[in-house]
Amino acid sequence: MLSSRTAGSDRVTFAYVPGGSTLGAFAAFPRDDDALFRRLGQSRIRYCSTSPDVARKARGLCYRRYQTTGLAMHPALTRPGDPVVRRDASLHFEPRRRFEARAFHTFNQGDLDRLREDLRRFSGDRWNAWYQRWWVDGDQAAAPDAPSPSDPPRTSPIEFVEERLPHSYPLFGGIDDVP
Helix, strand or coil, X not given: CEECCCCCCXXXXXXXXXXXXXXXXXXXXXXXXXXXXXXXXXXXXXEEXXXXXXXXXXXXXXXXXXXXXXXXEEECCCCCCCHHHHXXXXXXXXXXXXXXXXCHHHCCHHHHHHXXXXXXXXXXXXXXXXXXXXXXXXXXXXXXXXXXXXCCXXXXXXXXXXXXXXXXXXXXXXCCCCC
16 A cells, blocks of 8 residues: 655655565565665655564564665654654663663563664664653653754665554454464
8 A cells, every 4th residue: 555645744655464464475565666665765664563573573574675775774763752653662661671680581582682673773862861761750751852963864765664553353354464
């Protein structure tokens, strides 16, 4: 699905809903459309899924794809006030706290992989300041408003955004993500 450019946005958004398809089907999606992504200049892939683990794997596939083709990938770092980004950051802070407290026994390999990815995604002064506020205020901590100079650059043409669907929809034959 393709949405048109909206006022105030210079990115075209592609929504990908995996349904019952495998990650291999998603891997073919950006590969088949490389030429289109290059012509557009700025685009966004909104991956809609009920499974955070499958979405994390899809992000990794997309990231690897655009690192190897010369199109850099930019995880959704520019909108910390966005509810999805805010939720993802909040979900990252607790495992980060446990890791910094050296509570390694509380992690399995999937948790460590997710933490490593999130540490890359939520790096820079503004994210660290938000994390420090989270220590004091919990999930009510104010999100940063603007990027700081130490944040990763935002000139990449591809942005990957996870959109977690809150439900499974068995009415349609089970729209469950297949790993």
